[in-house]
Amino acid sequence: MPKKIILSLALIGLVAVAGPVTADICTIDDVPAATLLLPYFEVDLDDPDGVNTLFSINNASASAALAHVTLWTDESIPTLDFDVYLTGYDVQTLSLRDIFNGVLPVTADDARDPGDAVSNQGALSQDITFPGCTSFPYDDPALPGDLVDHIQAAHTGQFSNIYGGCLGLDYEDNIARGYITVDSSNQCNLEFPNSAAYFGLGGTGLANNNNVLWGDYFYINRANNSAVGETLVHIEACSAPSVPDGVPECPFAPGDYTFYARYVGASGVDARESLSTTFATRFLNGGDFDGGTDLIVWRDAKTDTASAHACGGNFSWFPLSQTDVVAFDEAENPQDLCFEGDEFSPPTGGVDTCFPAETQRVSLTDSIVPGGTTPSPSANFGWMFLNLNTTVLGQEPALGATAQAWVTSVMTAEAGEFSVGFDAIQLDSACYTVPGAGVSLIP
Numbered sequence: 001m002p003k004k005i006i007l008s009l010a011l012i013g014l015v016a017v018a019g020p021v022t023a024d025i026c027t028i029d030d031v032p033a034a035t036l037l038l039p040y041f042e043v044d045l046d047d048p049d050g051v052n053t054l055f056s057i058n059n060a061s062a063s064a065a066l067a068h069v070t071l072w073t074d075e076s077i078p079t080l081d082f083d084v085y086l087t088g089y090d091v092q093t094l095s096l097r098d099i100f101n102g103v104l105p106v107t108a109d110d111a112r113d114p115g116d117a118v119s120n121q122g123a124l125s126q127d128i129t130f131p132g133c134t135s136f137p138y139d140d141p142a143l144p145g146d147l148v149d150h151i152q153a154a155h156t157g158q159f160s161n162i163y164g165g166c167l168g169l170d171y172e173d174n175i176a177r178g179y180i181t182v183d184s185s186n187q188c189n190l191e192f193p194n195s196a197a198y199f200g201l202g203g204t205g206l207a208n209n210n211n212v213l214w215g216d217y218f219y220i221n222r223a224n225n226s227a228v229g230e231t232l233v234h235i236e237a238c239s240a241p242s243v244p245d246g247v248p249e250c251p252f253a254p255g256d257y258t259f260y261a262r263y264v265g266a267s268g269v270d271a272r273e274s275l276s277t278t279f280a281t282r283f284l285n286g287g288d289f290d291g292g293t294d295l296i297v298w299r300d301a302k303t304d305t306a307s308a309h310a311c312g313g314n315f316s317w318f319p320l321s322q323t324d325v326v327a328f329d330e331a332e333n334p335q336d337l338c339f340e341g342d343e344f345s346p347p348t349g350g351v352d353t354c355f356p357a358e359t360q361r362v363s364l365t366d367s368i369v370p371g372g373t374t375p376s377p378s379a380n381f382g383w384m385f386l387n388l389n390t391t392v393l394g395q396e397p398a399l400g401a402t403a404q405a406w407v408t409s410v411m412t413a414e415a416g417e418f419s420v421g422f423d424a425i426q427l428d429s430a431c432y433t434v435p436g437a438g439v440s441l442i443p
Helices: 003-018 096-100 145-154
Strands: 035-044 051-059 065-072 078-086 091-095 175-184 216-221 226-231 233-235 278-284 292-299 324-329 334-337 359-363 381-387 405-413 418-423
Touching: 035 096, 035 216, 035 292, 035 359, 035 405, 051 065, 051 078, 051 096, 051 175, 078 091, 078 145, 091 096, 096 145, 175 359, 226 405, 226 418, 278 292, 278 405
Parallel strands: none
Antiparallel strands: 035 051, 035 175, 035 233, 051 091, 051 216, 065 078, 065 175, 216 226, 278 381, 292 359, 292 405, 324 334, 324 381, 405 418
């Protein structure tokens, strides 16, 4: 056996002795998870050198894994799903531009690829057969023309022939926008996460509760010679009872706020931890960062909307409001944002909706989000507090006024040529709520 492999096996043995990587459920951290969230993507469908989004799906385990990928519009309508097979310790990088051109990642499990011509089995990796994966490996291109037309239209706010209406916001720039979820799965399938068969108790549905996936993402713009990236949002499944610090965490019970709560009737059967509701993040709108700061904001409308709306209109929950957005300058002076006429404390609620969709990229100097208002701090430098809790018309009743979200800041310089991005600081978790009050608590 080569020395390199012997050394690798020895290192794996040390990891096994030390035990697996663990983390607290309801604390979103960069650890292997059962669900990955790409909170926002952009793809310029007109310019091949324009903005594109790349993301990776990685397997943290020596055992083979199956990842189920779902594309959602910025109004949270699922438009496309497919499977990605991963041998042990495998990594697959996906280009959204490829997907919108009908090209899906070419992978195959052991039954469809016994000679490892498609998905290689490494010296330390498992390669097995998953049920239902008869479509592996996908053709190039995998998607027929009418399905390509559908996803391009759906994610640019245009009429979808398949849904018979519009599914997202129309920016009138032919840039596809939306978000992506990736779930660890028991078998290949053609179901969206809002399907009744998708989740089962203890991970016995199409999706399982194996915390083995991790990944990252990048926004690439060749025209600007720029790129910026972050880790995907890693959402763990809770599969075994535990009581750290006296706070029961597993399993989730009916009425608990889980990541997919709106699709499972807040039953807790998805077993996925929810995200945060309040955030703190820096902003820089001058000096070396003359390109300013954008906030990438993913939100939960807490409704399962499965159909289209008339083009030119919106869903009943649109636009999403918020509880409070405050900017502090570097002398600690506060400025209320996203409100009109709030001159007294406490504020009475959002009149201006700065983050109206389920996912968006909002400039702090000139937002272009349809139905949104620019949250424009008067100071050039400081930090922002965002409380994105809100009630929504037609929402899952058990969730009250609590609303999970995710915020990432992107700061740019030299007309966008240089960028840095990082997730906002999470100040709480939607897991911990006062029954009926919708108030998030830090555990």
